[in-house]
Amino acid sequence: MVKVQSLAVTVLGRVFSGASLTEVLQETWRSNPLLTPQQRGAIQDLTYGALRYYGQLDAILNLLLAKALHDLNLRYLLLINLYQLHYSKAPPYAIVDHAVTTARLLSDKRGAPGLVNAILRNFLRRSTALWGEAERDDVGKYSHPQWWIDKLRKQYPEHYEAILNADNQHPCMTLRVNTRKIEVAAYQKMLDEHGIGAGWVWGSALKLVQPLPIERLPGFSEGLVSVQDAGAQLAAPFLDIQDGMHVLDACAAPGGKSAHLMELAKIRLTALDSDVQRLTRVIDNFARLGNKPDRVICGNALHPAEWWDGELFDRILADVPCSASGVVSRHPDIKWLRRLTDVTAFADNQEKILETLWQLLKRGGKLLYITCSVFKEENGQLIKRFLQKQSDAYVLPLSHPAMDQGQLLPNASYNGFFYALFGKR
Numbered sequence: 318m319v320k321v322q323s324l325a326v327t328v329l330g331r332v333f334s335g336a337s338l339t340e341v342l343q344e345t346w347r348s349n350p351l352l353t354p355q356q357r358g359a360i361q362d363l364t365y366g367a368l369r370y371y372g373q374l375d376a377i378l379n380l381l382l383a384k385a386l387h388d389l390n391l392r393y394l395l396l397i398n399l400y401q402l403h404y405s406k407a408p409p410y411a412i413v414d415h416a417v418t419t420a421r422l423l424s425d426k427r428g429a430p431g432l433v434n435a436i437l438r439n440f441l442r443r444s445t446a447l448w449g450e451a452e453r454d455d456v457g458k459y460s461h462p463q464w465w466i467d468k469l470r471k472q473y474p475e476h477y478e479a480i481l482n483a484d485n486q487h488p489c490m491t492l493r494v495n496t497r498k499i500e501v502a503a504y505q506k507m508l509d510e511h512g513i514g515a516g517w518v519w520g521s522a523l524k525l526v527q528p529l530p531i532e533r534l535p536g537f538s539e540g541l542v543s544v545q546d547a548g549a550q551l552a553a554p555f556l557d558i559q560d561g562m563h564v565l566d567a568c569a570a571p572g573g574k575s576a577h578l579m580e581l582a583k584i585r586l587t588a589l590d591s592d593v594q595r596l597t598r599v600i601d602n603f604a605r606l607g608n609k610p611d612r613v614i615c616g617n618a619l620h621p622a623e624w625w626d627g628e629l630f631d632r633i634l635a636d637v638p639c640s641a642s643g644v645v646s647r648h649p650d651i652k653w654l655r656r657l658t659d660v661t662a663f664a665d666n667q668e669k670i671l672e673t674l675w676q677l678l679k680r681g682g683k684l685l686y687i688t689c690s691v692f693k694e695e696n697g698q699l700i701k702r703f704l705q706k707q708s709d710a711y712v713l714p715l716s717h718p719a720m721d722q723g724q725l726l727p728n729a730s731y732n733g734f735f736y737a738l739f740g741k742r
């Protein structure tokens with residue numbers, strides 16, 4: 318447990334210096350190959366949990382500290398232990414003992430173990446009152462940065478609390494059944510025979526009752542199924558493709574939506590992405606599914622002259638880089654890494670990408686603009702400006718029971734996405 322706690326502290330330190338949690342965890346597994354699956358699971362639980370509830374935990378820690386604590390390692394150690402004391406079923410005194418031993422290793426200050434012991438025991442004595450006190454302000458209550466809460470409150474006066482609460486839930490695991498290989502009902506029956514509970518969400522999406530390792534999914538390596546959020550699974554059907562079409566997925570990696578497109582029709586697909594590392598995952602994904610796009614290109618959507626052969630596209634999928642404010646339940650680090658100014662910077666770049674890709678679309682063609690964001694600057698406000706500028710663009714209707722004006726808000730079955738389908742005159 319001491320090793321688990323020390324590594325969790327190091328991971329949190331790197332995330333708070335600006336690195337992505339997913340990437341730091343992958344590096345941690347690579348540099349510590351002897352970690353058991355249980356140890357990995359525990360590190361994941363501590364770091365995801367501490368980040369998910371960081372607003373609350375940090376507020377409580379500040380209430381418990383008599384003076385500022387500048388030793389960041391000790392601070393992170395206390396946060397993960399407050400998280401454990403509140404959210405895990407492990408015996409509290411065992412948690413405190415491990416924390417004290419870890420403090421001895423992490424800090425060269427003689428008083429560190431005593432301080433950790435005193436703070437955690439104090440928390441155990443007063444936890445209900447402390448929790449109530451911490452929740453008196455927004456950040457302690459909703460565990461998001463204040464600017465984020467303010468923005469959502471302004472943009473969604475009726476729904477902001479539901480969004481913030483959905484962000485703080487454990488994400489579900491949803492599968493996309495490859496209907497080229499098996500029908501949804503037949504795959505659900507297969508899951509049932511393997512003792513895996515799942516419910517139908519929409520289209521080819523099945524939500525598992527309990528998340529599980531992909532190796533346990535029947536037919537996964539044969540490409541019968543992929544893991545993909547139900548909200549992301551709207552993209553390919555919305556693009557309205559038919560056999561023989563020339564299609565561009567302009568921001569394709571890691572390839573979830575590209576793969577779905579190819580499961581729906583026999584198209585000539587160009588999968589483009591500017592990140593070569595992420596593109597290797599597109600290739601791996603397709604290898605497993607036994608399919609492959611016409612072309613996989615490492616290139617910048619903003620500079621088509623560098624990669625485009627001049628043949629216009631029938632359909633374009635523009636799943637643009639965004640603040641990812643709709644996928645916080647899967648990536649709780651995002652809410653602490655983003656800054657208010659990032660939102661407008663993303664929107665500027667998204668608008669440029671959309672305008673550039675528009676030039677590559679045939680007349681009569683369709684372009685689907687997607688973000689996994691709930692902020693209106695990246696969504697409704699941006700498409701309004703785009704339509705004012707592009708006289709040959711018009712909006713095509715999209716409908717889904719969980720969506721309102723293209724915006725899907727995060728909930729227990731969906732991540733947050735925004736969709737706008739444009740037709741070209």
Ligand SMILES: C[S@@+](CC[C@H](N)C(=O)[O-])C[C@H]1O[C@@H](n2cnc3c(N)ncnc32)[C@H](O)[C@@H]1O
Pocket residue numbers: 549567568569570571572573574575589590591592595616617618619636637638639670
């Ligand atoms: C939201 S992700 C795409 C997810 C993907 N469509 C899927 O479903 O698996 C956005 C992608 O855009 C890529 N990207 C960012 N800027 C780009 C640009 N200027 N040109 C092409 N790709 C870009 C990123 O590398 C990232 O892989």
